[in-house]
Amino acid sequence: MNDKKLYKSPLDDCPLTYALNIIGNKWRLPIIWALSKNGIMRYNELKRNIDGITNMMLSQTLKELESYEIINRKQFMEVPPRVEYSLSENGENLIPALKKLADWGKEMQKIEY
Amino acid sequence: MNDKKLYKSPLDDCPLTYALNIIGNKWRLPIIWALSKNGIMRYNELKRNIDGITNMMLSQTLKELESYEIINRKQFMEVPPRVEYSLSENGENLIPALKKLADWGKEMQKIEY
DNA sequence: CGGGATCCACAGAGATACTG
């Protein structure tokens, strides 16, 4: 399961660098954001919600986020298959920090160019 | 000056994505962090302080941060040349948000693996 | 001292097609 996990810097001394490695990839934020807004979501629901993401990127990123225990994956043994994703507690704890960053970003957008 | 600026997504709708594009590059955080700790710093001082950074990466990243108006560059017409860098107000405003993220990262580091 | 120019390597993202 956690055979690979981080592929950036293995020895993440700085907590800030560590955090940014987690959310820095292209599709992680969109997924976290979507789950934060909608609560529990299924695979194809996420795919429809996140514009431009491919199956490969979605499933790969979901697996990574799961390995960080930022999201929960709940699989139902049914036909057709059903899998539900949601933010874990770690994931929820991230949201306020992201909001702060977003506030800063909003101010920045106003003054640039 | 701002002939190129962003080379990620030109139309950054989301303020969060916008913020992450700004701080997401490899050396931007280390530079911001160093300036936040030390106040005013000279070029070679930064270089000594940031482990592993090359001239190219340092000067390029400084220019980018300057174009975002996150840092100030003050050049003195002396021989030998002297240039001082420091955080601008935008840069200072970023620090609290980063601290929040770092707090989260610290919690994450504790529970993983 | 404080950079700039050029060339190159490689990780990470994308396209496409297939499967339990």
Place this chain on the structure above:
DNA sequence: CAGTATCTCTGTGGATCCCG
């Protein structure tokens, strides 16, 4: 429905050398 497997390509970072 919920994913995987390959293969390719581009952007970002790095090495090295040069300049005012």
